[in-house]
Amino acid sequence: MAKIIAGVGSSHVPAIGAALDNGKTEEPYWKRVFSGFEKSKQWMANTKPDVAIVVYNDHASAFSVEMIPTFALGCAAEFPPADEGWGPRPVPVLKGHPALAAHIAQSVILDEFDLTVVNKMEVDHGLTVPMNLLFGTPKEWPCPVIPLAVNVVMYPPPTGHRCYMLGKAIRKAVESYPEDLKVVIFGTGGLSHQISGPRAGLINSKWDKSFLDNLTKDPKKLTRIPHLDYMREAGAEGIEMVMWLIMRGALDDKVDEVYRFYTVPASNTAVGHIILENRRKAASKGKRAPAAKSRQAATRKAAHRIASKGQR
Numbered sequence: 001m002a003k004i005i006a007g008v009g010s011s012h013v014p015a016i017g018a019a020l021d022n023g024k025t026e027e028p029y030w031k032r033v034f035s036g037f038e039k040s041k042q043w044m045a046n047t048k049p050d051v052a053i054v055v056y057n058d059h060a061s062a063f064s065v066e067m068i069p070t071f072a073l074g075c076a077a078e079f080p081p082a083d084e085g086w087g088p089r090p091v092p093v094l095k096g097h098p099a100l101a102a103h104i105a106q107s108v109i110l111d112e113f114d115l116t117v118v119n120k121m122e123v124d125h126g127l128t129v130p131m132n133l134l135f136g137t138p139k140e141w142p143c144p145v146i147p148l149a150v151n152v153v154m155y156p157p158p159t160g161h162r163c164y165m166l167g168k169a170i171r172k173a174v175e176s177y178p179e180d181l182k183v184v185i186f187g188t189g190g191l192s193h194q195i196s197g198p199r200a201g202l203i204n205s206k207w208d209k210s211f212l213d214n215l216t217k218d219p220k221k222l223t224r225i226p227h228l229d230y231m232r233e234a235g236a237e238g239i240e241m242v243m244w245l246i247m248r249g250a251l252d253d254k255v256d257e258v259y260r261f262y263t264v265p266a267s268n269t270a271v272g273h274i275i276l277e278n279r280r281k282a283a284s285k286g287k288r289a290p291a292a293k294s295r296q297a298a299t300r301k302a303a304h305r306i307a308s309k310g311q312r
Ligand SMILES: [Fe+2]
Pocket: 012, 057, 059, 126, 189, 190, 240
């Protein structure tokens, strides 16, 4: 049986991709950002997922304003990086997992979530930047990817509650797939940011941190946040944060937060990152394995050290 073992939340700031592609990762401004993902890359290398489901939004790369599906599931065998105006990013073509993707489409659609099935799609920074942050810059991506594109660019985006419930349906779909596969699910975008208008550059660290706290401890509270609150508190583009709720919905109600990183700014955006693990069987009975406990304590300590350096 396939199983979702963990969720990753990560901003997908395009300037992070540009910094990587233009060799700026050692510059102090960018080093502050990239250093926050070093432990995450190690975590991912240890975790070795068989498949990654990446929830992201397309930024008018694959879908123009002429046609914007609310939820679009990539079922193709491969997904080339999109040309976002400067040529495609120099990252490997992403291999898909058509069999699992088709299974998810069937299960979720029959569960009354009407996804759009996409059999040909290019993917933009919304997907490729988090891949770099968690997997580094390999010649080939180490696992296949199933992209799930969510409309958060044109009103009305889906509600946080709808996203959370879709996450639950995705989990059910994955767990009914017969092959033994370790699956990690990403929620990307955000955190607070606004890229145009009189409030351009808006960052609300207090809101972001509260969102991250609740993502771990009380995600249902987040599902009740209306669109207008995201807009008001987190900026027009802060609505991207609803995508993190798909990731969270696909996990257990109680999870272990094994890592968190937050820094501002990157470009004009707050960068947030979290890794949540489903508890293993022994842990779900209230007894966490000692090794897991000490590992979490160590990663939390490191995360706070890095985060406090990066915050202002
Ligand atoms: Fe975005």
